[in-house]
Amino acid sequence: MSRPARVTHASTRAAVLDLVRAAGMISRVGLVNASGLTGGTISTVVRGLIDEGLVAETGHAESTGGKRRVMLQLNHFARYAVGVHLDDARITYVLTNLGGAVVARISRPGSASEDPAAVVARMAREVDALIDSVGVDRDRVLGLGLVSAGSPGFGEDLERATGLPVVLDDDATAAAIGEHWSGGVGATATFAALCMGSGIGAGIVLGGTTYRGPGGQAGGIGHACLDVDGPPCPCGARGCLEVLAGPAAVVAQARANRSLARAAGLGRKGSAPVAADFAAISRAARQGDGRALALLERSARYVAAAARTLANALDLEVLVLTGPSFAIAGSTYLPVLREELDRAFIARGVHPVSVRLSPSAASAPAIGAAAIVLQSELVPRSQGLRLPDDLAAGEPPVFQHAR
Amino acid sequence: MSRPARVTHASTRAAVLDLVRAAGMISRVGLVNASGLTGGTISTVVRGLIDEGLVAETGHAESTGGKRRVMLQLNHFARYAVGVHLDDARITYVLTNLGGAVVARISRPGSASEDPAAVVARMAREVDALIDSVGVDRDRVLGLGLVSAGSPGFGEDLERATGLPVVLDDDATAAAIGEHWSGGVGATATFAALCMGSGIGAGIVLGGTTYRGPGGQAGGIGHACLDVDGPPCPCGARGCLEVLAGPAAVVAQARANRSLARAAGLGRKGSAPVAADFAAISRAARQGDGRALALLERSARYVAAAARTLANALDLEVLVLTGPSFAIAGSTYLPVLREELDRAFIARGVHPVSVRLSPSAASAPAIGAAAIVLQSELVPRSQGLRLPDDLAAGEPPVFQHAR
DNA sequence: TTTCTTTGTTTAGCAACTGAAGAATCTCCG
DNA sequence: CGGAGATTCTTCAGTTGCTAAACAAAGAAA
Numbered sequence: 001m002s003r004p005a006r007v008t009h010a011s012t013r014a015a016v017l018d019l020v021r022a023a024g025m026i027s028r029v030g031l032v033n034a035s036g037l038t039g040g041t042i043s044t045v046v047r048g049l050i051d052e053g054l055v056a057e058t059g060h061a062e063s064t065g066g067k068r069r070v071m072l073q074l075n076h077f078a079r080y081a082v083g084v085h086l087d088d089a090r091i092t093y094v095l096t097n098l099g100g101a102v103v104a105r106i107s108r109p110g111s112a113s114e115d116p117a118a119v120v121a122r123m124a125r126e127v128d129a130l131i132d133s134v135g136v137d138r139d140r141v142l143g144l145g146l147v148s149a150g151s152p153g154f155g156e157d158l159e160r161a162t163g164l165p166v167v168l169d170d171d172a173t174a175a176a177i178g179e180h181w182s183g184g185v186g187a188t189a190t191f192a193a194l195c196m197g198s199g200i201g202a203g204i205v206l207g208g209t210t211y212r213g214p215g216g217q218a219g220g221i222g223h224a225c226l227d228v229d230g231p232p233c234p235c236g237a238r239g240c241l242e243v244l245a246g247p248a249a250v251v252a253q254a255r256a257n258r259s260l261a262r263a264a265g266l267g268r269k270g271s272a273p274v275a276a277d278f279a280a281i282s283r284a285a286r287q288g289d290g291r292a293l294a295l296l297e298r299s300a301r302y303v304a305a306a307a308r309t310l311a312n313a314l315d316l317e318v319l320v321l322t323g324p325s326f327a328i329a330g331s332t333y334l335p336v337l338r339e340e341l342d343r344a345f346i347a348r349g350v351h352p353v354s355v356r357l358s359p360s361a362a363s364a365p366a367i368g369a370a371a372i373v374l375q376s377e378l379v380p381r382s383q384g385l386r387l388p389d390d391l392a393a394g395e396p397p398v399f400q401h402a403r
Numbered sequence: 404m405s406r407p408a409r410v411t412h413a414s415t416r417a418a419v420l421d422l423v424r425a426a427g428m429i430s431r432v433g434l435v436n437a438s439g440l441t442g443g444t445i446s447t448v449v450r451g452l453i454d455e456g457l458v459a460e461t462g463h464a465e466s467t468g469g470k471r472r473v474m475l476q477l478n479h480f481a482r483y484a485v486g487v488h489l490d491d492a493r494i495t496y497v498l499t500n501l502g503g504a505v506v507a508r509i510s511r512p513g514s515a516s517e518d519p520a521a522v523v524a525r526m527a528r529e530v531d532a533l534i535d536s537v538g539v540d541r542d543r544v545l546g547l548g549l550v551s552a553g554s555p556g557f558g559e560d561l562e563r564a565t566g567l568p569v570v571l572d573d574d575a576t577a578a579a580i581g582e583h584w585s586g587g588v589g590a591t592a593t594f595a596a597l598c599m600g601s602g603i604g605a606g607i608v609l610g611g612t613t614y615r616g617p618g619g620q621a622g623g624i625g626h627a628c629l630d631v632d633g634p635p636c637p638c639g640a641r642g643c644l645e646v647l648a649g650p651a652a653v654v655a656q657a658r659a660n661r662s663l664a665r666a667a668g669l670g671r672k673g674s675a676p677v678a679a680d681f682a683a684i685s686r687a688a689r690q691g692d693g694r695a696l697a698l699l700e701r702s703a704r705y706v707a708a709a710a711r712t713l714a715n716a717l718d719l720e721v722l723v724l725t726g727p728s729f730a731i732a733g734s735t736y737l738p739v740l741r742e743e744l745d746r747a748f749i750a751r752g753v754h755p756v757s758v759r760l761s762p763s764a765a766s767a768p769a770i771g772a773a774a775i776v777l778q779s780e781l782v783p784r785s786q787g788l789r790l791p792d793d794l795a796a797g798e799p800p801v802f803q804h805a806r
Numbered sequence: 807t808t809t810c811t812t813t814g815t816t817t818a819g820c821a822a823c824t825g826a827a828g829a830a831t832c833t834c835c836g
Numbered sequence: 837c838g839g840a841g842a843t844t845c846t847t848c849a850g851t852t853g854c855t856a857a858a859c860a861a862a863g864a865a866a
Contacts (some may be wrong), residue, residue: 038855237711309627
């Protein structure tokens with residue numbers, strides 16, 4: 001009855017592949033309903049995907065009164081991708097299959113002070129080890145995604161060193177794409193991945209499409225203002241989320257409290273990395289230390305306020321908490337955010353905001369980096385938009401009016 | 404040299420028309436460069452637009468060594484649109500031409516307490532008067548856009564009463580579309596229209612495409628949190644922008660100051676409408692009243708912080724201040740916002756955020772309402788996306804595995 | 807069996823675009 | 837003045853990617 005609307009994806013092939021992935025298992029008729037394409041088109045496209053080995057027929061559904069539907073599934077082990085996350089002095093590597101599932105994973109302390117060439121050489125070695133560790137054919141590895149807070153610089157070198165196509169991105173955006181690809185959120189969902197590592201950032205997906213912003217800087221939620229007269233931030237403003245509630249702020253507050261610092265076993269100021277101390281505080285809170293818990297809950301209140309502001313601005317449907325710090329302390333933050341969004345999200349009358357903890361928060365940015373590779377290699381040639389300058393440039397400067 | 408990328412607009416015709424509008428004056432070759440289409444396609448599409456009377460050849464450019472380019476322009480007076488803005492007890496009507504320029508405008512005090520049927524009948528009368536006042540042929544009026552804070556309800560009735568197709572939208576979104584259509588910002592710009600009427604909202608355009616959000620509630624910046632321990636807001640949260648800095652808050656603060664209230668000639672609490680008193684405060688500030696100015700600047704600091712948060716989250720290029728309240732007090736707010744974004748916008752190293760006051764802030768939502776009509780009627784049939792539910796619904800619930 | 811329902815494939819046809827050839831119009835230069 | 841070259845614009849055959857509709861295949865109901 002209801003006329004299916006046309007899907008406005010880049011290409012039909014990619015849209016269909018995406019639907020198969022998102023659905024997990026689906027029939028051709030299911031694809032017709034979900035895509036708005038006709039049976040004929042789906043038939044042809046699916047045959048192509050099967051020929052390429054990306055999709056396989058995996059059985060039959062029960063009959064609904066006629067011929068049984070042939071079920072299709074992503075051929076998860078047809079291709080692989082490598083994802084690398086450079087965090088604060090830690091490098092996480094994952095090898096994922098087409099479905100975004102982790103096939104192999106290693107994590108090494110990062111070398112903050114080494115020169116770039118050495119880092120690249122070392123990363124290439126460790127990527128080789130990662131791929132070899134599960135005996136995956138290198139021809140089936142589509143590429144390598146490299147992400148960090150504010151995307152990294154040495155992509156071309158790494159491309160040469162590994163022989164794999166390299167894509168770069170920001171870690172929060174990667175985490176969002178990873179969530180999207182792994183299918184936890186709907187294919188056309190509008191959501192943000194709130195990613196807390198050493199800083200706080202958000203990856204944004206609007207109606208199923210990643211939003212990076214014209215300067216690639218979208219999702220800069222770490223400097224959301226939560227107190228116009230608050231403490232100054234290196235960014236030039238006052239009362240930014242990171243300064244009030246970021247992991248570094250929480251750790252600093254805990255270190256300032258002598259007895260808490262001793263009880264939780266914190267390092268001295270400057271000695272231990274922030275991540276280690278943040279983990280120690282979280283551990284203390286879980287073991288019943290009220291002071292530690294209070295600090296985390298205070299941070300959570302700020303994060304919740306920023307999350308609500310973001311959800312209100314973008315009319316979000318889902319908010320996923322991810323990244324190393326939420327992997328450690330997510331269970332403390334989650335209820336606070338849920339409560340805040342249930343109580344005061346403006347559009348809650350229209351639809352709720354579902355707040356979740358990523359099932360693989362610690363390696364989510366790395367998994368997302370791999371997902372970006374999957375997306376960029378399987379969705380052929382993303383169509384870029386023109387730069388506004390070119391418009392003017394195409395026109396000679398002088399006109400001669402007439403009528 | 405540089406291969407032009409394909410424009411991913413809904414239809415080519417609309418994309419070309421939009422380029423003509425955005426450029427003001429452009430040749431076919433200019434369109435080829437700007438759109439990435441071939442000369443042949445442009446030739447055909449432009450002929451169609453000329454046949455429909457939407458575009459006209461208006462002269463020649465100087466030669467660049469060969470045949471001179473024939474310049475094309477939007478035929479501004481080929482079609483018209485009506486825009487209606489229902490604000491707090493005030494209705495603004497505009498009739499615009501294809502370029503979004505106002506051809507006729509009337510503004511009437513709104514009847515807050517009348518029943519809907521009477522309001523519709525009255526609006527239909529006033530729209531008729533608007534169109535007749537400039538003697539425009541009704542066949543050339545494409546439709547009517549009706550906007551208010553949180554879109555209005557009686558579209559169908561108004562459609563019957565006026566005989567014009569009616570589109571509804573939220574006032575801030577309309578204002579953003581109006582700015583976009585009038586060409587002040589680039590065709591593919593990422594920007595927000597900060598719209599202050601009785602409340603505060605933002606209309607969001609990302610890369611040239613209007614973003615409304617899955618529930619149509621995007622841009623809810625009025626409830627951005629600027630103080631987690633601030634005064635409570637009807638929305639359920641604390642420290643929301645509107646409560647701290649909205650026109651109603653400014654007026655309340657001014658009324659609480661007896662001598663200021665007397666000096667500025669404010670109405671008693673509840674007696675005068677907020678808009679009138681806000682205007683009175685702004686007038687007092689302009690005439691040198693330090694207390695009034697301090698109140699407005701305090702409000703501006705909050706608005707600036709919220710604007711910065713939004714700009715950081717979305718990586719905005721432009722921020723336009725618009726709506727009735729900014730029409731009155733924009734000159735006080737503008738420098739505060741500029742300073743804040745110059746100082747602390749995260750991506751300022753990549754690109755600046757340009758902050759401007761809309762040249763027609765008072766009627767911007769109404770003009771935008773008309774622009775929505777232009778867009779929806781000239782860009783044939785916007786392609787909706789599928790609802791996520793339909794995907795699951797297309798699949799029978801029980802599977803039978805096989806291999 | 808026969809008949810009906812549902813799924814999936816094939817085919818012709820259409821709409822929109824590209825690519826390449828050609829016509830038109832201008833400048834420049836001998 | 838009259839080519840030669842440059843540039844703009846048009847025309848048209850050919851490709852692509854889709855739809856609509858007929859058809860074939862597989863099962864349920866009778």
